[in-house]
Amino acid sequence: MNKKSLLTMQDLTNEEILELLDDAKAFSYSHCDWQLPVSDQVLTANLFFEPSTRTHYSFVSAEKQLGLKVVDFNAETSSLTKGETLYDTVKTFESVGYQLLVIRHPQDEYFKELEGINIPIINAGDGKGNHPSQCLLDLLTIYQEFGHLDGINVLICGDVAHSRVAASDKEALERFHANVRFAGPKEWEREGYPFSDFDESIEWADVVMMLRIQKERGATLESLNDEDYLAKYGLTKERYSHMKDHAIIMHPAPVNRGVEIDTDLVESEKSRIFKQMHNGMLVRKAMLKKALGLEPFAREEHE
Numbered sequence: 236m237n238k239k240s241l242l243t244m245q246d247l248t249n250e251e252i253l254e255l256l257d258d259a260k261a262f263s264y265s266h267c268d269w270q271l272p273v274s275d276q277v278l279t280a281n282l283f284f285e286p287s288t289r290t291h292y293s294f295v296s297a298e299k300q301l302g303l304k305v306v307d308f309n310a311e312t313s314s315l316t317k318g319e320t321l322y323d324t325v326k327t328f329e330s331v332g333y334q335l336l337v338i339r340h341p342q343d344e345y346f347k348e349l350e351g352i353n354i355p356i357i358n359a360g361d362g363k364g365n366h367p368s369q370c371l372l373d374l375l376t377i378y379q380e381f382g383h384l385d386g387i388n389v390l391i392c393g394d395v396a397h398s399r400v401a402a403s404d405k406e407a408l409e410r411f412h413a414n415v416r417f418a419g420p421k422e423w424e425r426e427g428y429p430f431s432d433f434d435e436s437i438e439w440a441d442v443v444m445m446l447r448i449q450k451e452r453g454a455t456l457e458s459l460n461d462e463d464y465l466a467k468y469g470l471t472k473e474r475y476s477h478m479k480d481h482a483i484i485m486h487p488a489p490v491n492r493g494v495e496i497d498t499d500l501v502e503s504e505k506s507r508i509f510k511q512m513h514n515g516m517l518v519r520k521a522m523l524k525k526a527l528g529l530e531p532f533a534r535e536e537h538e
């Protein structure tokens with residue numbers, strides 16, 4: 236596996252995480268006036284084996300803004316349908332000249348099958364395992380709000396058992412000394428994740444992060460309809476009124492409006508949900524820069 240691959244948050248030191256966040260901020264200040272020097276020769280492909288809107292198209296946006304040549308892969312019209320393995324599919328991209336791959340796959344730690352690949356891979360999400368680009372955008376959003384992570388109280392609520400966001404965020408937030416609590420249905424508790432009373436924790440939290448029910452990973456609660464779920468485990472207007480004045484709402488999205496969050500709260504004063512999406516494009520630019528080992532430069536200096 237190429238050493239520049241970005242597969243899990245554990246692959247990154249705290250210093251590297253802070254560098255990525257600084258780069259993301261720099262991309263924010265410079266808007267689109269930055270470009271990688273040899274980008275005209277860099278060919279990248281996005282291999283999404285699972286549906287995605289934010290991650291997929293913010294990687295495309297980041298790649299195009301950096302001036303990379305981008306190809307999107309369609310699993311349904313590929314030779315996967317003829318029985319080709321994931322490894323052989325990825326090795327094919329390497330063999331025909333691609334220099335970086337962004338991959339999302341429903342299998343936990345799919346990348347363990349790709350040890351023999353020599354070009355960098357950025358993990359855009361593996362099963363319920365890891366979602367490093369989402370984690371970085373979440374860290375950036377919290378930093379922008381509070382200026383630090385140390386001592387920030389983060390409540391993550393909902394389908395924790397099936398959430399790669401919960402897994403990556405817990406690991407990284409705790410490394411930066413944030414306090415992380417979880418809440419949600421008993422059925423979706425996860426070993427090693429400290430669960431607490433939702434209503435009590437709403438008043439404790441600086442960040443309330445709601446999670447989607449991940450039905451595609453087998454999450455079901457037969458006994459509850461959407462309305463009941465919102466009342467019991469969702470962010471209602473009543474619970475919103477108990478949040479601290481400075482507290483913010485986050486959600487990795489896609490959002491099931493009216494299920495894990497009242498639809499009127501999605502763009503409420505405390506919500507940073509769409510800001511998270513913008514930050515996603517910025518951190519993905521920073522990840523591409525790191526994986527390609529290239530330094531950005533101000534475009535006008537070279538014109």
Ligand code: CP
Pocket residue numbers: 286287288289290291360369487488489
């Ligand atoms: N948050 C997230 O990963 O969204 P997508 O599934 O739309 O990429």
